[in-house]
Amino acid sequence: MPSSRFSSSFSSPDLSVYIDMGNPFLNRTVDGFLKIGTVAAARVAAEETYHCVSKGSISKNNLEHSLKKMCKEGAYWGTIAGLYVGMEYGMQRIRGTRDWKNAMLGGAVTGAVVSAASNNGRDKFMVDAITGAAIATAAEFLNYLT
Known part of the structure; x- marks a missing residue:
């Protein structure tokens, strides 16, 4: 066939x-x-x-x-x-390695800073930090797949 x-x-x-x-x-x-x-x-x-x-x-x-x-x-x-790109690069320089953890930490810091600048409450601050970390980590993993 x-x-x-x-x-x-x-x-x-x-x-x-x-x-x-x-x-x-x-x-x-x-x-x-x-x-x-x-x-x-x-x-x-x-x-x-x-x-x-x-x-x-x-x-x-x-x-x-x-x-x-x-x-x-x-x-x-x-x-x-x-802010995110700068934080991810800063994490890479501080940690001395390039991996998904830099994206996670950079995303968490970015989410936290944006939330703090928006004068959200403490709970929203934590949710935004976790969301930033999750999105950045997922994007990094998707980059590894392609």
Whole structure:
């Protein structure tokens, strides 16, 4: 019985912007901020475009609102990503090894800092730290699979 196989590979485009801050910690933190902040701003742009198209009208007020929302979301998610990348790199430097535990610790610290900055209660603080650790660890394990 004849059989056939389909084989292909998919690779995403590599778009890197390198800003040398003179320190590897700062380089990675700024890189994380720029990449994830751009993704967040692009998501808001797509969402706002959809809303304008579905309403059938675009006004100067809608455009200003969209730009403010893009900047706010980009800065928020970029800051969280920069903090996480910096914490993970810091854990790697402190521990002297590169493994999933760095992601877990970096995620926990990031979740805790974001929660503390949001003035959440003590229970929410712990939940956010655990959530950050879980998400970062899961992402690290998924990276090992690919």
